[in-house]
Amino acid sequence: MKDQLTKYLMMLGDNAMILGHRLSELCGHGPTLETDIALTNISLDLYGQVRSYFQYAAELSGEGVTEDTIAFLRKERTYLNVVLLEQPNENFAHVIVRQFLYDMFQSFLTPALMRSTDERIAAIAAKSIKETKYHLRFSTQWMKRLGAGTEESKSKIQAAVNHLLPFTDELFVMTAVEKEMLEQGIGPDLQSFKEDYYIKVQEVLEQAELSLPEAAPRVVKGKTGIHSEHMGYILNELQYMQRAYPQMEW
Amino acid sequence: MDSVSDPEIPVLTVLDLGVVRSVRQEDKKVFVELTPTYSGCPAMDTMAADIDIAMQKAGYETEIKLVLSPAWSTDWISEDGRRKLEEYGVAAPLSESLDKRAIIDGERVVACTNCKSTNTKMISQFGSTACKALFQCDDCLEPFDYFKCLK
Numbered sequence: 001m002k003d004q005l006t007k008y009l010m011m012l013g014d015n016a017m018i019l020g021h022r023l024s025e026l027c028g029h030g031p032t033l034e035t036d037i038a039l040t041n042i043s044l045d046l047y048g049q050v051r052s053y054f055q056y057a058a059e060l061s062g063e064g065v066t067e068d069t070i071a072f073l074r075k076e077r078t079y080l081n082v083v084l085l086e087q088p089n090e091n092f093a094h095v096i097v098r099q100f101l102y103d104m105f106q107s108f109l110t111p112a113l114m115r116s117t118d119e120r121i122a123a124i125a126a127k128s129i130k131e132t133k134y135h136l137r138f139s140t141q142w143m144k145r146l147g148a149g150t151e152e153s154k155s156k157i158q159a160a161v162n163h164l165l166p167f168t169d170e171l172f173v174m175t176a177v178e179k180e181m182l183e184q185g186i187g188p189d190l191q192s193f194k195e196d197y198y199i200k201v202q203e204v205l206e207q208a209e210l211s212l213p214e215a216a217p218r219v220v221k222g223k224t225g226i227h228s229e230h231m232g233y234i235l236n237e238l239q240y241m242q243r244a245y246p247q248m249e250w
Numbered sequence: 251m252d253s254v255s256d257p258e259i260p261v262l263t264v265l266d267l268g269v270v271r272s273v274r275q276e277d278k279k280v281f282v283e284l285t286p287t288y289s290g291c292p293a294m295d296t297m298a299a300d301i302d303i304a305m306q307k308a309g310y311e312t313e314i315k316l317v318l319s320p321a322w323s324t325d326w327i328s329e330d331g332r333r334k335l336e337e338y339g340v341a342a343p344l345s346e347s348l349d350k351r352a353i354i355d356g357e358r359v360v361a362c363t364n365c366k367s368t369n370t371k372m373i374s375q376f377g378s379t380a381c382k383a384l385f386q387c388d389d390c391l392e393p394f395d396y397f398k399c400l401k
Contacts, residue, residue: 034374034384041380048289052318123319127289130321130400137354138375 004180005118006060007080008187010070011177011223012113012121013053014081017071018231019102020046021238022089031092038138039095045131052124072242076231080177083220084167086230093146093153093160100139101164101201105171106132108197112188121186140204147208154209161205162213169217172197175224254300257293258379261338264297268326271317280310285322287400288380324400339363340382341396349399353383362387363394372396 023043030036054067061070085102089095110132113125146157172194174182181187202212220228241248251270256262264270264284271283282301286294298314305312324343327335332342341360343349351357353375360370367389377384382395 034376037374037378038376041376044290044292044380045288046290048286048291052289119319123321124289127286127318127321131288134375134398141354 001180001184002060004177005184005186006057007177008181009053009057009060009121010078011080013050013057013070014079015085015102016046016053017050018079018081018234019085019098020044020050021234022085022087022098023095025089026095035092039099042099042135042138045128045135049124049128049131052127056120056124068242072239076227076235077225079227079231079235080223080225081227082167082170083218083222083228084164084170086222086228086234087164087167088230090160091156093157094164096139096142096146097157097160097164099135100143100204101168103132103136103139104197104200104204105168107136107200108193109188109190112193116187117185143204143210144208147205147210157208158210161210162215165201165213166215166218167220168197168201170220170222173223178223251301251304254297254304257296257300259335259338259340261334262327262331264301266328266331266334268328268331269294269297269322275310278310280305280312282312282314283317284314285317287322291380293379322400324397327397335397336363339394341385341394343397343399346399346401352396353398360385360396362390362392364392365390 020043023039023046026036027040027043028036030039050071051067054070057070058065058067084098087094087098106128110125110129114122114129116122116125143157146153148154172190174190178187178190182189205212220226222228251265251273252263254264256264256267259267267287269285269287271285272281273283274281284294284298284301294316298316301314302312327343335342341363344352344360348359352359353372356372358368358370361368362370362385365387367387369388370385371388372383373386373393374384376382377395381398381400383398384393385396386393
């Protein structure tokens with residue numbers, strides 16, 4: 001049970017961390033100063049959530065495990081984030097669509113976690129929900145702005161939607177860990193808000209004058225540790241300092 | 251505590267900001283409960299360290315604990331803190347509904363900290379820190395930060 005809870009915390013934390021890392025890659029490279037600052041601020045919020053989850057996971061894990069060893073010293077197969085969030089920053093449209101699809105998911109998951117029987121998770125969720133609302137506002141506005149913008153912005157964001165939306169199916173897959181959490185009342189049944197999620201996504205796509213792609217869902221298994229090729233490159237950069245200079249601190 | 255300020259908004263003390271949840275003293279030891287503003291706020295560690303240093307100077311040992319629940323809200327900024335913010339050039343947070351109108355609908359409701367006109371527009375939803383948005387006044391042209399409502 002303790003092991004499963006630790007894994008669950010890693011799942012929640014890894015999602016925030018990998019997306020946070022992708023956004024951090026844009027620091028100093030955003031398309032405009034304002035969006036650069038916005039995306040890196042969102043990254044900062046996500047890393048704050050990561051720390052809360054990993055500090056808790058470290059306490060459960062005992063001797064020698066810290067938030068840093070959890071973040072930096074695991075092997076690829078033990079990272080449990082969804083494959084959607086590993087997808088690279090191809091262009092600004094990809095960044096926004098990936099963010100939007102995740103923020104919308106969080107806007108369902110986080111309120112559910114606030115009702116968790118685990119008080120610590122409920123507290124972290126109560127803290128995160130306020131930030132999630134801001135993130136969702138930001139990404140939704142850009143969905144609409146790009147979708148209803150120029151011919152070029154429309155074609156780019158539609159391409160990003162076509163590529164990324166099929167990955168969202170994984171968000172709702174109930175792994176063994178999540179089933180156990182559901183039994184304990186710690187985590188929600190993800191299937192329970194799947195339909196509402198896609199209704200909301202479609203609403204925004206319509207407002208953004210974009211169409212829902214008909215592509216079949218991508219069957220990916222990031223949540224059980226099977227990642228896309230991108231993950232190796234992410235970890236290479238993310239773990240570099242700790243691998244090169246073990247236990248170094250700022 | 252009155253001498254410990256927010257490193258990003260130095261006119262506000264940690265008490266003005268409302269992040270000190272509780273303080274308890276046992277002999278020469280002081281237990282402080284702090285709550286973060288935003289989860290990833292890098293100023294939190296600095297505030298905790300500064301409280302520790304201030305207490306040491308006063309001859310006390312400290313034990314600082316971060317508490318997440320209930321989550322911090324901009325309502326916890328003191329009246330005095332709001333006044334200091336405005337004087338410093340940061341517009342204090344509006345009510346939740348007015349905040350939405352300013353940030354989402356682009357309505358001109360945030361008063362300029364320089365000339366008090368509400369003929370202002372949002373430049374960027376995120377400003378110099380995660381908790382602020384960047385605004386500009388169309389009357390006096392002054393750019394200024396607005397402390398976003400967080401509830």
